[in-house]
Amino acid sequence: MLLVGTALAGVLVGASAGAWFVASRAPADDEDASRAAxxxxxxxxxxxxxxxxxxxxxxxxxxxxxxxxxxxxxxxxxxxxxxxxxxxxxxxxxxxxxxxxxxxxxxxxxxxxxxxxxxxxxxxxxxxxxxxxxxxxxxxxxxxxxxxxxxxxxxxxxxxxxxxx
Incomplete structure (x- = not known):
C-alpha cells in the first residue's frame, strides 16, 4: 500500500511539474512569435x-x-x-x-x-x-x-x- 501511494505521489508530482513547465512556456512562445513578425x-x-x-x-x-x-x-x-x-x-x-x-x-x-x-x-x-x-x-x-x-x-x-x- 505504501509503495503504491509513493508511486502515485511521484506520478502526480511529475505531471504537475510538466504542466507547470508547459504553462510557463506558453506566454514566452507568444512573445517570441509577436517579436518575430x-x-x-x-x-x-x-x-x-x-x-x-x-x-x-x-x-x-x-x-x-x-x-x-x-x-x-x-x-x-x-x-x-x-x-x-x-x-x-x-x-x-x-x-x-x-x-x-x-x-x-x-x-x-x-x-x-x-x-x-x-x-x-x-x-x-x-x-x-x-x-x-x-x-x-x-x-x-x-x-x-x-x-x-x-x-x-x-x-x-x-x-x-x-x-x-
Whole structure:
C-alpha cells in the first residue's frame, strides 16, 4: 500500500511539474512569435546610371528594408536620406551585365545591407559577435552604447522592383 501511494505521489508530482513547465512556456512562445513578425519599410524607387562604357544604361531600383520590429521604423526613417545616398552610390558602380544576373542582385543587396549597417553605426553581424566575445569589460565601457549593446535591427534588403535598360 505504501509503495503504491509513493508511486502515485511521484506520478502526480511529475505531471504537475510538466504542466507547470508547459504553462510557463506558453506566454514566452507568444512573445517570441509577436517579436518575430517583421516590419517592412519601402524606400522610394531610385533611378541610377550604370557603370557601363558609354553611360547610356540605367537601372530603376525599388528597395524595401525588412526591420526587426515597428519600434525601429522611426529610427531607420531618420537615416533614410543617408541610406538612399549610399544605395545610389553602390548601384551606380554596377554594370548592366552584373545586375542582370541573380548573383549580381544578391551582391548588391548584401552591399546595401552593409551600407545601412555602417550608416546607422551598427557593427556588421560577424564583427558584432566577435566583438562581444573579445572586448574586455573596461574597453566596452568606453565604446559607444549602441555598438556595445544592440545588433542591427535591419534584417534584410529586398527589391520591390528592378528594371535595367
Amino acid at each position: 517583421p516590419v517592412f519599410l519601402p524606400m522610394e524607387s531610385m533611378v541610377v546610371n550604370l557603370a557601363d562604357s558609354g553611360g547610356d544604361r540605367f537601372a530603376q531600383i525599388g528597395v524595401t528594408l525588412e526591420l526587426e520590429n515597428a519600434k525601429v521604423q522611426e529610427q531607420v526613417r531618420a537615416y533614410l536620406p543617408n541610406i538612399r545616398s549610399g544605395v545610389l552610390m553602390l548601384a551606380s558602380q554596377r554594370s548592366t551585365a552584373e545586375l542582370l544576373q541573380r548573383a549580381g542582385k544578391e551582391k548588391l543587396a548584401t552591399d546595401i545591407l552593409a551600407e545601412v549597417t555602417r550608416t546607422m553605426d551598427y557593427p556588421p553581424p560577424a564583427e558584432s559577435e566577435r566583438a562581444q566575445a573579445d572586448v574586455p569589460e573596461d574597453a566596452a565601457e568606453h565604446a559607444p552604447a549602441r555598438r556595445r549593446t544592440q545588433r542591427n535591427p535591419v534584417r534584410r534588403v529586398l527589391f520591390s522592383s528592378f528594371i535595367v535598360q
